[in-house]
Amino acid sequence: GVIGGFSNFRRESDMGQRLLSMKVDERTSQLSQREEELSKAAQEINQTRDQLRHLSYYDGLTTLPNRRLFTEQLNLLLDLNERNGHTLALLFVDLDNFKRVNDSLGHSAGDLTLREVGRRLSACIRGSDRVGHNVEADRNIEVSRLGGDEFTVVLNQLDSVDSAQPIAQRLVDALLEPMHIDDHEVIVTASVGIAIAPRDGGNVESLLKAAGIAMHHAKASSQTNVLYYSSEMNAVAVGRLQLEADLRRAVERGELLLHFQPQVNTTTGSVVGAEALLRWQHPQHGLLPPFEFIPIAEEIGVITELGDWVLDEVCRQLRALDEAGLKLPRMSINVGAFEFNTHFINRVGEVLQAQGLEGRRLELGLSEAIMTDKDPAARKGLETLRELGVCLAVDDFGMGYSPLAYLGHYPLDELKINRSFVANCDSDDDSARVLTAIIALARSLKLGILAEGVETEEQCRFLIEQGVVVVQGFFFARPVPEEEFLPLLSPWHFLDQVQKVQG
Secondary structure (H helix, E strand, O other): HHHHHHHHHHHHHHHHHHHHHHHHHHHHHEEEEEEEHHHHHHHHHHHHHHHHHHHHHHHHOOOEEEEHHHHHHHHHHHHHHHHOEEEEEEEEEEEEEOOOHHHHHHHHHHHHHHHHHHHHHHHHHHOOOOOOEOHHHHHOOOOEEEEEEEEEEEOEEEOOOOHHHHHHHHHHHHHHEEEEEOEEEOOEEEEEEEEEOOOOOHHHHHHHHHHHHHHHHHHHOOOOOOOOOOOEHHHHHHHHHHHHHHHOOOOOOOOOEEEEEEEEOOOOOOOOEEEEEEEEOOOOOOOEEEHHHHHHHHHHHHHHHHHHHHHHHHHHHHHHHHHHHOOOEEEEEEOOOOOOOOOHHHHHHHHHHOOOOOOOHEEEEEEEEHOOOOOOOHHHHHHHHHOOOEEEEEEEEEOOOOOOOOHHHOOEEEEEHHHHHHHHHHHHHHHHHHHHHHHHHHHOOEEEEEEEOOOOOOHHHHHHHOOOEEEOOOOOOOOHHHHHHHHHHOOOOHHHHHHHHHH
16 A cells, blocks of 8 residues: 555656646746747847837938938037047038929929939948048048938038038039930039038028028029128128018018000001009118019918919909009019919919909910920810910010920910010121021911010011011100009000001
C-alpha cells in the first residue's frame, strides 16, 4: 500500500510538473508574443512620430522644408553668425501671376507646376558653381516653401553682399525654361527680393519682411526681376500697405466711380457705344487711374468685388439712360483673367435680368489671357455669355502672347485694336501695314472692328480709308464723368468732326 501510494504520488507529481512546465511555456510564449507586439507597436509609434515630424517640418506638395523648419533653422544660423560675424543672404522668391495657372489650367496643374518650381530651385542651388558661397555653411537649409507660390533660399557665409545677386538671377533664369504640365506648355516668371543679415535685420521676422518688400519692388519694376532691400523701400511699403487697406474699403465708402469714353460711328457721327473706365477717388491721393490700383486689387484678392461693382453700376447707368430717353446702344467694360470665372458669368445674367436689359446692351472687353490654349472652361463660359446675347470683344488685340488660332476657337464678336497699332499708322509704313493686316484678319473672321487710341484727324482718316467705321479716342473725347458724358449723346455733337475728316 505504501509503495503503491508513493507510485501514485510520483505519477501525480510528474504530471503536475509537466502541467506546470506547459503553463510556464505557454506563459513564456504569451510574454514573447506580447513583447513582439509591443516592439512592433513601438516601431509603428516611432514611424508615426517620424511621419508627423516630417509633416510638421516639410511641405507635403514639394517635400521642401516648410515655414516652421525654415524659421527654426534660420534662427540657429542667425545666432551662430552673430557670434562669428558672418554674413547671410535671404532670397524671397515669388512667382508672377501664378493664379492664372490655377484659373486657366486647374489646381492640379498648379500643384504640378509648384513641384517643378521646387525641383528647379533646389537643382539650381545644388549647383557647384556658386560664387562666393560656402556650401558647407548652409547644408541644413537651402530652398524652402513658405506656402502658396512663395519660396525662400538662404545663402550663408557670403564672401561679399554682391555675390547673392547672380545666384538669384540664376534662379529666375532656371524657371524661365518652359514646363510641360498636363500637355500644356507653362512658362513661369519670378521676382526675387534679397535681404542681408545682419544689415537688413537680425531676426527671422525682420529679415523676411525686408526680403518681401524688396520682392514686391522687383515685381513692380519694369527693368529687373531681382532687387536688394534698401531702407527707402520701407517707406514705400508702408504707403503700399495703407493703399491696400484703403482699397479694401473703397466700395463700402463709395469712393469708386466711372468715366465714360464714347465710341463714335465715323459715317454718321453718332455715339454707338461707350467704354466704362473705373476710377478711384482716394481721399488723400485724389483721382487714381486703374493702372495704379487694379494690379493691387488682383494681388490682394478684391478684384472680384471691384468687378461686381463695375458690372452693377454700368447696368444701372444703362437703365437710367433708357428711362431718361437717351439713346446709347451698348456699354463696354473690361474683364481681366483674374475676374473671368463662374461667379462673374453668373453675375452677368443676374444683373442684366435685374435691370431689365437685353444682353446685346453689354459688351465685355476680354483680356487675351482669358483665351489661352483653347481652354474648354473659358470657351464654355463665353458660350454661356453669348447665349445671353452679350457682345464679346478681344480687348487690346495684339498686345498679348496668345496664338492667333484662338480667334477661331472662341465665340467672339469684335476686335478692339490697341492704340499702339494706331499711333503711327498715318506716318510710318510698317505701322500702317500691321494695322491693315489686323483689319484684314478681323474681316476674314467676320469680326467687328473698333480702333482705340485715335488721337488725330490723320489717324481717323486713315482708318476710314481702311473701312473702319467705329473708333474711340481723344480725337473725339477723353474719358469723362457722367455729367460731362451725357451731352455727348446728342446725335449732332460729333457731326462736324466727322464731316471734316470725311473731307
